[in-house]
Amino acid sequence: MNDGVVTVAVITYNDAEHVAEAVASALAQGEAVGEVVVVDDASTDDTPRVLERLAAAEPRVRVVRRAANSRGCGTPRNDGIDAARSPWLVFLDSDDVLPPKAVDALLAVALRHDADVAAGLCVRRELHSGREIPWQEQLFTRESVHDGVAGRPQTLWDTLSVNKIYRRDFLLSRQIRFPDGAAHYEDFVFTARVYAARPRLAVTPETVYVWNVRYGTGRASISLRRDRIQNWKDRVAAHQQVLEIMRDRGDQELLIAAQTKFLEHDLAVYLSELPRRASEYQDVWWRISREHVRPFAAEAVRRATPAARWRTAVLLGRERKAANIRRLAELAADPPRLAPPYAGDTRRPLWDEADSVSDGMYEIVLDGLAEAPIGQLPLYVAADVRAGRRLVLELRLADLYGRTGHAGPEHATVELRHRVRGTTHRYETAWEAGPSGHGGWRATVTVDPAALCEPGAITTWDAWVTLTFRDGEPVTTPLRAESGLRRLVHVGRRGQVLLLQPHATNSGCLAVRVADGLAGAGRVLAGRLARRVRH
Known part of the structure; x- marks a missing residue:
């Protein structure tokens, strides 16, 4: 009964070396996949010829070729939504693969719970070492179903579009699209639109996507280009859109959850690497981050972990200094660790010895440190x-x-x-x-x-x-x-x-x-x- 009900939409650009493997992994999913729509974003290498051969050899492969390059991933994914003929839709990038039975696992859990969207575990596979790192593993420990994500706000940590299956009518009826053109972190915006539409969401612990990480090849994904300050600007711009989506929907709970997630995760990822950046990068990063975080709701900060609260307080209450950046990088590690020196005492632990009169700064109290059990201390x-x-x-x-x-x-x-x-x-x-x-x-x-x-x-x-x-x-x-x-x-x-x-x-x-x-x-x-x- 489920034969041919899924379209796998593959996007590619100048990826003749890998696209055949991605398409093969989609076709290998079995009879549930009725078609593999490959959207070629105006490739200039041998990709079009590779796709011609794939389409000639397999009737389930259909190629959509764009006349001009979109300069991003959102527009070709939108083309995939438009071109799909099946009631269910899965996205795949041409340099990644779907593991065996991934579509079956997603489709089964979606049908079992009458869901609009189903999500599963993604693993990042470092090809140079073979190491596989689960993405947001804590969200995929067991099968579950949720009417909207407000009751499970940690779902917002899963910003990927590719580890899910979507009921196509759900996307079309809610007019859910990716940002067009050269927008980066388009997954952030798309998944925010999905979550804000209050889908019935099913979750499976099965691994459903393999994100191939190729270091040193010149093909690093956007999220791995953190050494460029434009990358942080793009990420913050995408998060601003996420917050606007939540405000427009009038969902205060999701708005606060999205702000807390940014303090917990996004800031920490970049802070942990900030000591390795040039001083010019650090100055711009500090200014952009302050401007973005300062309007956050006090409740969003209160809900964060102690380490995230302390990082936020230092970002807003101190200037960018090398000593602060080194200690913040340690505090942004997983698990966090707090390097000496330690100001204040057990009853009133302080970030530093700042004097509110002579230095023009207020005390930053490390709230929660004195009461936390030893097992939770940095x-x-x-x-x-x-x-x-x-x-x-x-x-x-x-x-x-x-x-x-x-x-x-x-x-x-x-x-x-x-x-x-x-x-x-x-x-x-x-x-x-x-x-x-x-x-x-x-x-x-x-x-x-x-x-x-x-x-x-x-x-x-x-x-x-x-x-x-x-x-x-x-x-x-x-x-x-x-x-x-x-x-x-x-x-x-x-x-x-x-x-x-x-x-x-x-x-x-x-x-x-x-x-x-x-x-x-x-x-x-x-x-x-x-x-x-x-x-």
């Missing part, structure tokens, strides 16, 4: 690296406004986690009070580099630590990378040659890269040389 654990025949990690735990000391730190378990497979090596240690006058606690773990080695491979291990306390629940957080980050050659007792590279990740956390043997070391050095030549 604890800061750093690691200095010493390397010889063994890899030694010297840990330092800061005393967060006296809360850490009151809980009584006892033990630490360091985990080195394989970045792709998730396997771990664990090392136990105990905390000792730091040197007099320095405060905090110290601990040491020793690692045999050979244990991290895989024959003929280059592996990366991320460093995490779980803290246990006399009073309170355990806390797990990444280790912050400090000193000793350098590449070195390690020779084991049996003459095994390893290339070790303790380094800081983009978020400042400690990771260890290990290359096996001279061949593995050669691959690392050759890769670095190739990058220098390209730049």
Whole structure:
């Protein structure tokens, strides 16, 4: 009964290398897919010829070719809505794929709950490493159905259009379209229009979309071009449209939820990377962010997590300074961590020592910190690296406004986690009070580099630590990378040659890269040389 009821609308532009794989993944969904409409946004490479061959070989493939490039993704997706002949619609980008049974999973849950829209889990697949990262996984833990999203405002965190199936009549009757032309973050606006129309929304925990991430290819998606200030301008402009949509619908609850989501997520994503940007970028980013956030409802800030509230207070109440940006980046990490120095005390923890008279600034109180359980505190654990025949990690735990000391730190378990497979090596240690006058606690773990080695491979291990306390629940957080980050050659007792590279990740956390043997070391050095030549 469900044969041929779904149109998969694929958009493409100058993507002859990948579009056939995307179309094949849509056709492989089975009999539910009645047609695959490929909208070619006036490609100038070999894409039109690839599509001609696909259409000639498969009657379900239909090509719509635009006469002029739209300079965005919204217009070709709108063309796909217009061209579709089936009652249900799924969107697909030409450099991504639909996993097996994705359409069946979405269609089944939509029909089972008589829904207008059904959504499933999307995973970001990093093609260079094979690692798969779920997108907003907390929204897709179980099957559920919702009449509108006001009762589940966290749905607004799912801004993707491609991990869903839509009843086409629902889109047409509500005149729901993507922004046309060169609008970026068009998904934000489209999904806001969908949510504001109060659809009956079904959710499945099944993986229904694979977002392929290709670093270093020149084809990074809009959301990965965060090193350009125009990217932030586009994102803020899209969020302004989202807020206007909620206001126009008169939905105060969704308006506040959209503002809270921006404070929790969007600001944090860019703040975590802000120390790496040029000062000119930081100045413009700070000004734009202030102007956008300042009119937010007080209730939107109140509903945010403590870390998001503190970040917002600093953004609005302090000038852009390097020290503030470094600490905010730490506070924007996942999980958040708050780096020293700590002003005030346990009863009244402060962001800094600002004096309202001499500095013209008001105190920023870290509300909620004094009452939060130890397991929810943004604890800061750093690691200095010493390397010889063994890899030694010297840990330092800061005393967060006296809360850490009151809980009584006892033990630490360091985990080195394989970045792709998730396997771990664990090392136990105990905390000792730091040197007099320095405060905090110290601990040491020793690692045999050979244990991290895989024959003929280059592996990366991320460093995490779980803290246990006399009073309170355990806390797990990444280790912050400090000193000793350098590449070195390690020779084991049996003459095994390893290339070790303790380094800081983009978020400042400690990771260890290990290359096996001279061949593995050669691959690392050759890769670095190739990058220098390209730049």
